[in-house]
Amino acid sequence: MMTPVQLFDLAARQADWLSVRQAAVASNIANANVRTYQAQDVAPFEEHVKVAQVRLEATHPEHVGVPKGQGAVEGEATRATMQTVGGPVVLETELAKSNQVRAGMELNTAVVAAFHRMTLMVSKG
Numbered sequence: 689m690m691t692p693v694q695l696f697d698l699a700a701r702q703a704d705w706l707s708v709r710q711a712a713v714a715s716n717i718a719n720a721n722v723r724t725y726q727a728q729d730v731a732p733f734e735e736h737v738k739v740a741q742v743r744l745e746a747t748h749p750e751h752v753g754v755p756k757g758q759g760a761v762e763g764e765a766t767r768a769t770m771q772t773v774g775g776p777v778v779l780e781t782e783l784a785k786s787n788q789v790r791a792g793m794e795l796n797t798a799v800v801a802a803f804h805r806m807t808l809m810v811s812k813g
Contacts, residue, residue, distance in 0.1 A: 715770070
């Protein structure tokens with residue numbers, strides 16, 4: 689039995705989280721001069737993705753300790769949403785968050801590209 693590769697799913701979830709965070713940062717910067725506006729952000733990525741419980745999978749009857757047919761269980765995830773964090777918008781903080789989002793997207797893209805290349809190398813033989 690073949691199990692799906694979880695890295696692509698995790699990368700897609702992180703890219704979604706990063707895009708929601710960038711929208712929050714952009715909204716904060718756009719409304720920085722509005723006195724009644726409250727700064728927004730997104731909960732940390734770790735709160736949106738529970739780590740999958742990885743278990744060994746029995747592929748041979750002589751494997752010890754794992755009943756045949758048991759494999760990895762996919763973790764649950766919730767959709768990232770903006771939430772009010774209160775207080776006024778500080779432009780320096782928002783620009784730092786924007787830089788974090790950019791760096792996160794660059795890292796996400798690099799990891800997916802590297803994993804994709806490895807997958808292609810394995811499939812070509």
